[in-house]
Amino acid sequence: MSDVVILGAGMHPWGKWGRPFVEYGVAAARAALRDAGLEWTDVRFVVGADTIRNGYPGFVAGATFAQAMGWNGARIASCYAACASGAQALDIARTRILAGLCDVALVVGADSTPKGFFAPVGGDRPDDPDWLRFRLLGATNPAYFALYARRRMALYGDTAEDFAAVKVKNALAGSANENARYRKTVTAAQVLASPLVADPLRLMDICATSDGGAALVLASAEFARRHGASRPVRLAAVSTVTPSFPSTVLELPDFATDSTAAVPPPERPFRAAIAHAAYEEAALGPDDLSFAEVYDLSTALELDWVEDLGLCARGEAAKLLRAGDTALGGRIPVNPSGGLASFGEAVPAQAIAQVCELTWQLRGVAGARQVEGARIGLAINQGLFGHGSSIIATS
Amino acid sequence: MTAPVINGWFTVDGGTAHLLGTRCADCRTVYFPPRTGFCRNPYCDGEDLAETRLPRRGTVWSYTNSCYPPPAPFVTADPYVPVTLAAVELAGTGIVVLGQVKDLTVDDLRVGMELELTTGPLADGPLVWMWGAPGATAERQNGESS
Incomplete structure (x- = not known):
């Protein structure tokens, strides 16, 4: 398989800016094009990752960004895959390049978010589980994160102090990231004194909802050579697998797991399966990674991801954390960008932002948060309704 | 005599609450919420899914609460009392x-403890299934057969 490379990465800083999402997307796209040394008119394919909270323009994000940048006659796509939307958009662009249908593609995701809990999209929709879970149970996203966190405490002996230590670690990394929304370091005492939101998780254990935009310019290796890019970061794998039946972990926004009455549980639960497919495609394993960007919707969830990636045995992530292995300077830094703890979540931009971080780390230009000698990076996330993704990039 | 918040997901029979699932006649997989039309086991072509009552007891897989009022369409009581939630593994079905938890808080719950199905009202009236301490009784419901 010929290579697809990342020629450019760009972001609009995360925050709560209160402006239309298209502004963040265009700013990120322009930054990515500048980084790639290309013009918007060089782009032959543009993919937008959709946002569902910004009206019709959000559902056709590819066209919305393209129009804002000035119609250039490129082929276009818009896609939605919950938290994996950005990765899915990237996969569509990569596949088109691999198929030889274009040389250069632009991937853009941006969001503008309301304050507070993510609520379901408006209107009475008793057939939509995402509406029903609020109506019947008041089950917010943090409630699901808290179920996973409590289970870790019961099964593995994780403590609230462990969860706080994840936040302290990620806040320290994020303090060195100019695109992060939260740039202040925090102490464990501050995390533990923040109000409980969903027992055992506190406000500072849970990622905020943010505005932000991220973009990538992908190209064929052949185009990159002609363009004079020396040793561009290479996409080694993009995994977007579904769970396998029966899915035995209670996932957002479900009321129940699948039953194991007829078919035994799969070898790998969903999150581990997403990682496994990426490793398989890249012909790499957990021991090969220099660092990982994982979807820390909560502090406790980062520990689940560390195990799902196979960085340690099930139940031992807190041990890695306590030993400093997952901190910057440690054996396998996790979330050197600062993670969602420092960014908050801007759904369609977040998976793209993870790949921006992979790009900068693998180029060795991440400044104070640089992972020493980074050669192979992995990004992973999980969204609602069985969408998730993992991307492996190499220098 | 209170209406359920959703039809066909649970019933109260002689004061005893039951979750209503469906079972595939071919592979015997059980579903909750009840599914109709076709089996979701990828190895099964079954299209005959019949209603079945699920086991009423199970063990706590995990639990939490909502310290802040959840957003609409949840209707919050005034004053707001934190909603307690438990995910309960039903005996024998995997x-x-x-569900919401009735009359217990997170301080009363432990992973692995046994809970039993019951029902209780939402703040605006309709009944929903809830998990409760074994032996608690369900609220009466419209149309119950007894």
Whole structure:
């Protein structure tokens, strides 16, 4: 398989800016094009990752960004895959390049978010589980994160102090990231004194909802050579697998797991399966990674991801954390960008932002948060309704 | 005599609450919420899914609460009392069902403890299934057969 490379990465800083999402997307796209040394008119394919909270323009994000940048006659796509939307958009662009249908593609995701809990999209929709879970149970996203966190405490002996230590670690990394929304370091005492939101998780254990935009310019290796890019970061794998039946972990926004009455549980639960497919495609394993960007919707969830990636045995992530292995300077830094703890979540931009971080780390230009000698990076996330993704990039 | 918040997901029979699932006649997989039309086991072509009552007891897989009022369409009581939630693994089915918890707080719950199905009212009236301490009784419901 010929290579697809990342020629450019760009972001609009995360925050709560209160402006239309298209502004963040265009700013990120322009930054990515500048980084790639290309013009918007060089782009032959543009993919937008959709946002569902910004009206019709959000559902056709590819066209919305393209129009804002000035119609250039490129082929276009818009896609939605919950938290994996950005990765899915990237996969569509990569596949088109691999198929030889274009040389250069632009991937853009941006969001503008309301304050507070993510609520379901408006209107009475008793057939939509995402509406029903609020109506019947008041089950917010943090409630699901808290179920996973409590289970870790019961099964593995994780403590609230462990969860706080994840936040302290990620806040320290994020303090060195100019695109992060939260740039202040925090102490464990501050995390533990923040109000409980969903027992055992506190406000500072849970990622905020943010505005932000991220973009990538992908190209064929052949185009990159002609363009004079020396040793561009290479996409080694993009995994977007579904769970396998029966899915035995209670996932957002479900009321129940699948039953194991007829078919035994799969070898790998969903999150581990997403990682496994990426490793398989890249012909790499957990021991090969220099660092990982994982979807820390909560502090406790980062520990689940560390195990799902196979960085340690099930139940031992807190041990890695306590030993400093997952901190910057440690054996396998996790979330050197600062993670969602420092960014908050801007759904369609977040998976793209993870790949921006992979790009900068693998180029060795991440400044104070640089992972020493980074050669192979992995990004992973999980969204609602069985969408998730993992991307492996190499220098 | 209170209406359920959703039809066909649970019933109260002689003061005893039951979750209503469906079972595939071919592969015997059980579903909750009840599914109709076709089996979701990828190895099964079954299209005959019949209603079945799920086990009424199970063990706590995990639990939490909502310290802040959840957003609409949830209707919050005034004053707001934190909603307690438990995910309960039903005996014999390998299925974990999420529900509100009745008359218990997170301080009363432990992973692995046994809970039993009951019902209780939402703040605006209709009944929903809930998990409760074994032996608690369900609220009466419209149309119950007894």
